[in-house]
Amino acid sequence: MSEVESFFKSAFSVDNVIFGFDGGDLKVLLIQRGAAPYKGKWALPGDLVYPNEDLDTAAERVLEQLTGLRGVYLEQVKAFGAVDRHPLGRVITVAYFSLIKISDYTVTPASFAQSAKWHTVTKVGDLAFDHNEILESCLKKLRRKVRMTPIGFELLPPKFTLTELQQLYESILIPPKSKKRIDKRNFRKKILSTNLLHDLNEVQEGVAHRPAKLYRFDRNKYEQLIAEGYSFDI
Amino acid sequence: MSEVESFFKSAFSVDNVIFGFDGGDLKVLLIQRGAAPYKGKWALPGDLVYPNEDLDTAAERVLEQLTGLRGVYLEQVKAFGAVDRHPLGRVITVAYFSLIKISDYTVTPASFAQSAKWHTVTKVGDLAFDHNEILESCLKKLRRKVRMTPIGFELLPPKFTLTELQQLYESILIPPKSKKRIDKRNFRKKILSTNLLHDLNEVQEGVAHRPAKLYRFDRNKYEQLIAEGYSFDI
DNA sequence: CTGCTTTGGTGTAAAAAAAACAATAAGCTT
DNA sequence: AAGCTTATTGTTTTTTTTACACCAAAGCAG
Numbered sequence: 001m002s003e004v005e006s007f008f009k010s011a012f013s014v015d016n017v018i019f020g021f022d023g024g025d026l027k028v029l030l031i032q033r034g035a036a037p038y039k040g041k042w043a044l045p046g047d048l049v050y051p052n053e054d055l056d057t058a059a060e061r062v063l064e065q066l067t068g069l070r071g072v073y074l075e076q077v078k079a080f081g082a083v084d085r086h087p088l089g090r091v092i093t094v095a096y097f098s099l100i101k102i103s104d105y106t107v108t109p110a111s112f113a114q115s116a117k118w119h120t121v122t123k124v125g126d127l128a129f130d131h132n133e134i135l136e137s138c139l140k141k142l143r144r145k146v147r148m149t150p151i152g153f154e155l156l157p158p159k160f161t162l163t164e165l166q167q168l169y170e171s172i173l174i175p176p177k178s179k180k181r182i183d184k185r186n187f188r189k190k191i192l193s194t195n196l197l198h199d200l201n202e203v204q205e206g207v208a209h210r211p212a213k214l215y216r217f218d219r220n221k222y223e224q225l226i227a228e229g230y231s232f233d234i
Numbered sequence: 235m236s237e238v239e240s241f242f243k244s245a246f247s248v249d250n251v252i253f254g255f256d257g258g259d260l261k262v263l264l265i266q267r268g269a270a271p272y273k274g275k276w277a278l279p280g281d282l283v284y285p286n287e288d289l290d291t292a293a294e295r296v297l298e299q300l301t302g303l304r305g306v307y308l309e310q311v312k313a314f315g316a317v318d319r320h321p322l323g324r325v326i327t328v329a330y331f332s333l334i335k336i337s338d339y340t341v342t343p344a345s346f347a348q349s350a351k352w353h354t355v356t357k358v359g360d361l362a363f364d365h366n367e368i369l370e371s372c373l374k375k376l377r378r379k380v381r382m383t384p385i386g387f388e389l390l391p392p393k394f395t396l397t398e399l400q401q402l403y404e405s406i407l408i409p410p411k412s413k414k415r416i417d418k419r420n421f422r423k424k425i426l427s428t429n430l431l432h433d434l435n436e437v438q439e440g441v442a443h444r445p446a447k448l449y450r451f452d453r454n455k456y457e458q459l460i461a462e463g464y465s466f467d468i
Numbered sequence: 469c470t471g472c473t474t475t476g477g478t479g480t481a482a483a484a485a486a487a488a489c490a491a492t493a494a495g496c497t498t
Numbered sequence: 499a500a501g502c503t504t505a506t507t508g509t510t511t512t513t514t515t516t517a518c519a520c521c522a523a524a525g526c527a528g
Contacts, residue, residue: 010285012246012315012326051244051324055315079313079328081246081289090285092246092326094313163476185478186516203524209475210523397505419507420487437495443503444494 010090014059015046015131017077017095017138018067020102020118021155023164026171027102027118028135029066030127037087038128042119044135046093059096066116068106073099073154077134077141085130093129097138099154122176146172150196150232153217159200161212162188169234190234196222244324248293249280249365251311251329251372252301254336254352255389257398260405261336261352262369263300264361271321272362276353278369280327293330300350302340307333307388311368311375319364327363331372333388356410380406384430384466387451393434395446396422403468424468430456 018029030042045066049058056076064070074096081092102118121139126132146152152168153160166187174180191197197215204211222232252263264276279300283292290310298304308330315326336352355373360366380386386402387394400421408414425431431449438445456466 010244010246012244049315049326052317054317055313055326076312078310079289081283081328083286083288092283092289092328094315094326161476183516183518184476185518188477189479190515204476206525207475208525209473210477210525212476395505417487417489418505419489422506423508424486441504442496444496444505446505 010092011048013046013048013091013093014055014062015044015093015095015134016059016062017044017097017135018063019097019099019142019155020105021168021171022102022118023167024171025120025122028121028124029105029116030119030124031066031116033128041126041128042124043128044131045116055094063098067100069100069104073151075145077138080130080134082130095134095138097142099151101155101157103157143172147234148232150217150222159202159214159216161204161214162191163212165191194232244326245282247280247282247325247327248289248296249278249327249329249368250293250296251278251331251369252297253331253333253376253389254339255402255405256336256352257401258405259354259356262355262358263339263350264353264358265300265350267362275360275362276358277362278365279350289328297332301334303334303338307385309379311372314364314368316364329368329372331376333385335389335391337391377407381468382466384451384456393436393448393450395438395448396425397446399425428466
């Protein structure tokens, strides 16, 4: 094999860290590998990139094949390219994370034979390949990004309460061991002062306590503010 | 050609955005392409990744071949993988940026035939491939990172004045058209309050005005503070 | 229907951080 | 010695962040 040929004995893949939020913890959707290498281990959903496929498109495809969802929030994080990261050959992978509303996910569509399951991010065990490292990178990027742009709402249903929103931020931002929480009054003051939440004049139903008001994220307002030089910060 | 084979008719490269600072503007080191495609155009230095080479190692190698420098600040930004980004085939590239002290760079070592030249980042013209997009991404990451970690010092000589440091921050952070500058007193107050600058008790020599005091970045102090939970922010 | 339990909702004061702002100092040049 | 250029230094005002506690509204148990 010539040296030039050997440059092409390699492949690239994408791996997708799919985040969800169940009201309590931040979750990540993992699949259990059905074949070697790492058979039986939990892993990030991913696939080789087709020859005529953009990286972003490949990541969207992986997401859609697993969840049936399209048009969700998806962002590249970085490439992982250690020589020995894949036992069967040289495979560079590009990591993405996506944010979905966990209720939109209907368990295990036929297209994927592997069993997929939500795992609490703080409790995923030992994953296949370098997927623990990839997950860690994606989490770090999510933590940074969720404070600088209003992407947290991608994880919530269209109508939500301020308490749900706060729990979402806490599940992402508060280190597992820390027992500190975000101050309720300060959080509400800050988030409402952005004027990005639309009060729906509705309340929760069927809860065994005072029902909370429901809000909606006002995307149009956000686009408009952005155009005026606004920058989200929470 | 089987479908499996076609997955391997592809290659990966690294491209390196090498930043420097000359006391006035933020600069980027570009090479003029000597061969097709884009012959004669300015481009980011880069190369295919060797089969047994980690991505990071490839980026270090590109940097060293061009500048002779090792052990400088280097950071991956992201992968660029549009199908048509390379006219000769499917090449995914991983972008890095590095920060070097411009005075350490001795022009065009023999190893690189191409002519290399520093360009003011705000005045690079139309680059080869998708290199304008890559440069833009790296700049964005540099702008974010330079405020969160003390990497600016990588661009300065070991001894520097506070005015030089301020000009560095301005060259990176102030948008080209904006005429606002950073407030001198506030900048000095803030940077000195970190206690990361060591006053060398020396002053500039041979300047036709009041000489400024020289400082050194105290890396040990920084490591120590980091261990205590400190986080840089300017 | 009464009271208990649970979570929702609200304002103010103190502290800290950021922003605005101008006069004197020190070296060199002429 | 006067003039030019850049260096150095503090205070006040404004804004942002933090800390903190009580009443409200619903379902539930008795």
